[in-house]
Amino acid sequence: MGDEPVMATNDDASECKRGAVQLGYWTDNYIPYFVRHIERKAPEINRGYFARIKAVDNFIQKFINRAGSNAQIINFGAGFDTLYWRLKDEGIVISGYVELDFPTVTSKKCYTIKRNKPLLDRIYEQDGEVRFSSTDMHSGNFHCLGVDLRNIQQIKEKLQQAEIKFDKPTLFIAECVLVYIESEWVNRLLQWLSSAFSTGFFINYEMCNMNDTFGDIMMGNLRARGCNLAGISNCKNLDTQKSRFIDNGWSGAKAWDMVEVYHSIEPAERARIEKIEFLDEQELLIQLFQHYCICIGWLGNDFADFEIGM
Numbered sequence: 001m002g003d004e005p006v007m008a009t010n011d012d013a014s015e016c017k018r019g020a021v022q023l024g025y026w027t028d029n030y031i032p033y034f035v036r037h038i039e040r041k042a043p044e045i046n047r048g049y050f051a052r053i054k055a056v057d058n059f060i061q062k063f064i065n066r067a068g069s070n071a072q073i074i075n076f077g078a079g080f081d082t083l084y085w086r087l088k089d090e091g092i093v094i095s096g097y098v099e100l101d102f103p104t105v106t107s108k109k110c111y112t113i114k115r116n117k118p119l120l121d122r123i124y125e126q127d128g129e130v131r132f133s134s135t136d137m138h139s140g141n142f143h144c145l146g147v148d149l150r151n152i153q154q155i156k157e158k159l160q161q162a163e164i165k166f167d168k169p170t171l172f173i174a175e176c177v178l179v180y181i182e183s184e185w186v187n188r189l190l191q192w193l194s195s196a197f198s199t200g201f202f203i204n205y206e207m208c209n210m211n212d213t214f215g216d217i218m219m220g221n222l223r224a225r226g227c228n229l230a231g232i233s234n235c236k237n238l239d240t241q242k243s244r245f246i247d248n249g250w251s252g253a254k255a256w257d258m259v260e261v262y263h264s265i266e267p268a269e270r271a272r273i274e275k276i277e278f279l280d281e282q283e284l285l286i287q288l289f290q291h292y293c294i295c296i297g298w299l300g301n302d303f304a305d306f307e308i309g310m
């Protein structure tokens, strides 16, 4: 199987986010530039995206609050993520933000940034001159770079171009990305990160508890679209998610399934979004939540006390 179906998962994720934002699950003024049409998804899918966005954003805030303006962010398989612009809208200043994805995906992102003044202007205002190649974008502190995450040498070169500092506190994000990469390559990436960076924090969101009938159906659906889950062996349960960090030199790891994550969201916020769409039966939502998780890993002790609470 080629990489095209894996890249296409970004279109799907972006469409889901666009639809949920349109319904009011959360605010994102920038996703409409990347996805023009709105497709209605099942309420369970919208709630799933809501919980994931809330949890990931919450850890990002915690990290930035602690690391301050020295913070760097490296977003693996970022797709059309709008995090850079959302952070800027909140007035958050960090020392570097790098997005990595396949060159086919980053070239589409660069093209969209070039063609939409509000996206481009925000970068100009905050990060000075913007330089584009067909697949990469560089500015003062924001870089969107095409790379195959299975190629560590290429990653090193791209991070050097982006002037990432290995001694600064660095947040690594991978949302639904590692599962598409053979475990051997993910292990090498995690090993390299743990040896290269002195202090850091990793947020990984992806599948877990895949060894049951529901998991088989999820995998079958993706395979039917030509998408191989090459890294699925680490998604067996929360322990396999955590041990991947420990086995690859990280100082510690914790993981929660999305049932726990959902219940950690403030009751008022849950009550608000539960009114947006009526859910026929809770069973499907719970099953979906049981099959996704947030796993965090840290390097050094600076972020070892972070918990899921919001």
Ligand SMILES: C[S@@+](CC[C@H](N)C(=O)[O-])C[C@H]1O[C@@H](n2cnc3c(N)ncnc32)[C@H](O)[C@@H]1O
Residues within 6 Å of the ligand: 006, 007, 008, 009, 010, 013, 014, 076, 077, 078, 079, 080, 081, 100, 101, 102, 105, 147, 148, 149, 150, 174, 175, 176, 177, 180, 181
């Ligand atoms: C499901 S999408 C998620 C996008 C984004 N993180 C989000 O949450 O919306 C998976 C992304 O990972 C990227 N990806 C998967 N394997 C990759 C690899 N080997 N090298 C670079 N990018 C990869 C895909 O191109 C795609 O953009």
